[in-house]
Amino acid sequence: MIQRSIKTIEKVLGANYLIIIGNDPINLYHACQPQLGFIACNDDHEKGMASSIKLGIKALPETTQAVMILLADQPLITESHLLEIIKSWEENPKKITCTSAGKNHGPPAIFPKRYFSKLLKIKGDNGAKNLLSSHDKNLIRIINNHAFIDIDTINDLKNIT
Numbered sequence: 001m002i003q004r005s006i007k008t009i010e011k012v013l014g015a016n017y018l019i020i021i022g023n024d025p026i027n028l029y030h031a032c033q034p035q036l037g038f039i040a041c042n043d044d045h046e047k048g049m050a051s052s053i054k055l056g057i058k059a060l061p062e063t064t065q066a067v068m069i070l071l072a073d074q075p076l077i078t079e080s081h082l083l084e085i086i087k088s089w090e091e092n093p094k095k096i097t098c099t100s101a102g103k104n105h106g107p108p109a110i111f112p113k114r115y116f117s118k119l120l121k122i123k124g125d126n127g128a129k130n131l132l133s134s135h136d137k138n139l140i141r142i143i144n145n146h147a148f149i150d151i152d153t154i155n156d157l158k159n160i161t
Helices: 002-013 025-032 049-059 079-091 113-119 129-134 154-160
Strands: 018-021 038-041 066-069 096-101 104-112 139-143
Touching (some): 002 079, 018 049, 049 066, 049 113, 066 079, 066 113, 079 096, 104 113, 104 129, 113 129
Parallel strands (some): 018 038, 096 139
Antiparallel strands (some): 066 104, 096 104
């Protein structure tokens, strides 16, 4: 599953990605094996998804204009969905472009640089969900009804295959 997600990311982003791994870093490192991108180990992964987002933001070069946040456990995200998010952000570079399904808004999402300082202040395991909610007027929503199907257990994986 991770390999498939990485292949999709590489098709869209080339070498411009960073994988943040936390729990069980040795096995995750071997499972990821990026061909082009980079891996960073989040030693604070117990503090939740926010700690991984912060690590990623801190690793960005100063010239970075935006960041796309993706989760490895969303296997139904397609190359075309990522391209649609990127195209929408390019047309509206000051707005956050996120994935939406009903009332859910989340990753994959692109945050412009002006939101980096706010991303560095998030806490817990909700990631940037509260940031998305508090900036509702600055959101561009790309609909994907399958985006929020995530894989946390073997049974989850069996249910989508």
